Amino acid sequence: MSRRPTFLSGLLAVVAATAATAAVAETVVMAAGVAAAGVGFVVVVAGATLARSRSRVLGAVFVLAGLGAAAGGAAAGAVFADDTLQAAILAPGLVGAFFVTLGVAPLRGTGSRRLIKVASWLVFLGPVLSAGMKYTEPTNIIDMARVLGATVAAALVWDLGENSVSLGRHVGRKATTFWNETVHGVGSVLVGAVSAGGAYVAFGFGTGGQPLEGVFFLLIAIVLLVAFLHS
């Protein structure tokens, strides 16, 4: 019946994907384009909900309008880009946001975790590519904040999106889930904020001149410890 992904988390997952992409946009115009696309995606999700609960026609209108806005925003961003490379960096994130929309709207049935997983990987690329291409020497805190913030948002895409689908399968869209989603979301955001903060602090120590052996062992340590944390 109504086991569709819950509205709040699903919407926030779309917003997170959009925010992650917009955060690493080079110019304001491109960021605005991405934001417009994001708004379009949100409208699509709202339309899909309307179509199934209240009015098919109105819902369809919303969906089409949203898709149009998304396409428009993406196109505008691409057209007004100073640099094709910069636009290319934003592409995976936009596609990711689109996939989240599909997974959460939902396109079919009870939503798709798979789509959301792929979306989170795509959105992950945004800050990585951006930091790779542009920030060879991260100078100010703002640039670092943008990249780190975009990374946290990418994690939230998966967390909130998957929670939306999971809650939907457990209790459905009609049920009240506000506090559940809120508490869960706050926890995830806090973890991200702490990790990003820790990264920033650690960066302070990471100025050059380390002996190679130290770096070598530390890298190995990191790989081993991450492997330990797995599953």
Added chain:
Amino acid sequence: MSKLTVLRLTLKALVFVLGAAAAAVGLAAFFMPGLADSFSFVRRLEATLGNDYLLVASVSAVALLLGLVFAFRGRAGTVQQAETPDAEGVESVPAPGDDFDELVGEAKGWRSREKKEEVRERVREAAVDVVASEENCSRPEAERYVDTGTWTADRYASSFLGGRDAPQLPLLTRLRVAYGGSPFETAATRAVEEVYERAKEDEDV
């Protein structure tokens, strides 16, 4: 605990211990430059590979490969969660006779001869009872009426239940019925309706 679990746990413990040790060494090397020299194998490794970049690059390559493995293990399909019941639905029970309708539905196909026989038998039983009670005759007599099709004027009903002696439906009618839907289902429905009508009349009398 199974052997596999024990193996997994020891492996994990080993990884942790090695990682912690490596971290300790690495951090120590930062603060005590003298320590770095005792690990000369690192320099030798670097010499073999070429330069220091390739050294760390090889570690990263391993990390990336490991990442691929973990990515596969962490794909969306591995997530599991409980199943919850559908609390809004109603467990409804069938109405008396729904099993017969289901049987007729199953018997409709061209392969289900036994089911067709079962349907026929059931309707025949009912018809014989009704005829016996209505005409106030014995069962064998009633059976004769049904077999010869003389119990009813309805050609569909009589041909459905009748034996060889019963009049068959004219060919044109049969073709028309076959075109419109299942001839078996139509005949069975007509036969049951006929029996039902007669039973109702009998009751009211």
Added chain:
Amino acid sequence: MSEQDTDADTDGRDSYPTRRWRGMTALALFAGGAGVLADRPLILLTAAVWVGYSAYPRLTGGTSVDLTVERELSETAPTHGDTVEVETTIRNEGGTLSDLRFVDGVPPTLSVESGTPKHATSLRPGGSTTFSYEVVAKRGRHSFVPATVVARNLSGSVEVDTTAFGETVIECAADIDDIELRKQASQYTGRVLTDEGGSGVEFHGTREYQAGDSISRIDWNRRARTGELITLEFREERSAKVLLVIDARPEAYVASADDEPSAVTYSVFAADQLFKSLLASRDSVGLAVVGREDVWLPPSTGDEHRTRAREILTKHPALVPSPPRRNPDEDQFRRLRKRIDSSTQVIVLSPLADDRMAEKARRIDARGNAVSVVSPDVTTDGSPGRELAQVERERRLSELRQADIPVVDWDVEVPLAKVLAHTREQWSG
């Protein structure tokens, strides 16, 4: 407003990992590796975020569930078709439940009309939450089943799947008249006729049928199509031991429509009325059920006995409104036959939806016990099968009557008490 209070609740331990955070380490390694390879420290920093998320599931422990479920019903005695609002309150008696998902245990035979019995929230120790929804009442007695509870820790890495029970019952009278009849003492009067023939019992005469007249003394008119009743007076020395046998096999779980109670529910209802009436005239009454499980309550008298019978009729799993999945084992009939002694009269309550029960009734009768049958008619029309079912049931009725077993063909639209008192109008006019 009625508050159905409940006892506290279970602490299930069916906990397992959800594995929802598994992909984080991969991304940490990708970011780290890319950062080193591209010589971009900032990318390496993003890896720290992923490492943080990799550690998150390990930092959140397991959960244990200790909940109390209470429900408030808007109607204590709804009539069939009424909407009843159920307000469920969940209270956390244990530690913090950061991620709680709850599906209320709506009785499987009732449908939810508006709202949803599902809810998700976050409860601190001692916290509670309330939500409500509406169900449609149906004739019969419907108990809430254990609610499904799924609880997760804050990160969602570990999940516990358990249940929570709160006793709540929605009981719906079959008819307005029944409520009235329960409130007032039934006043049955009836002229009475003698019967020629009979089963070796002398008839001493007739008298007005009075309240509390034993149903067992009612000689069912055997040739009538409807339950016309003749009351006779037996010799006092003849004791009346009566056994009510309820047909609760899967075949008996039939109903005339989706929102109507099943024949088993009607049989249970009839059994309750007959039990009360028979006990009132100091007959010993017993109860047996053929179905999901063996049920045997030997004929006896007294208040305690009545309570025990009521317990069985209202709570025993053999008589719940949902049909069993399997047929009872063959031996059930045999065991029942063994328990019935020769002086017991048997009243069978069955819709006669198939041949077996009628056949068993005939066999018991042939053995020497006096058997009668009360059969709720839940047949309907609208399809060939259903019409055929009517015809087949009529045949079973007449076959039973031909074997001198009286049958009360109970049209369930009419309250049973009226059917049994039908004779009053018929004969006193």
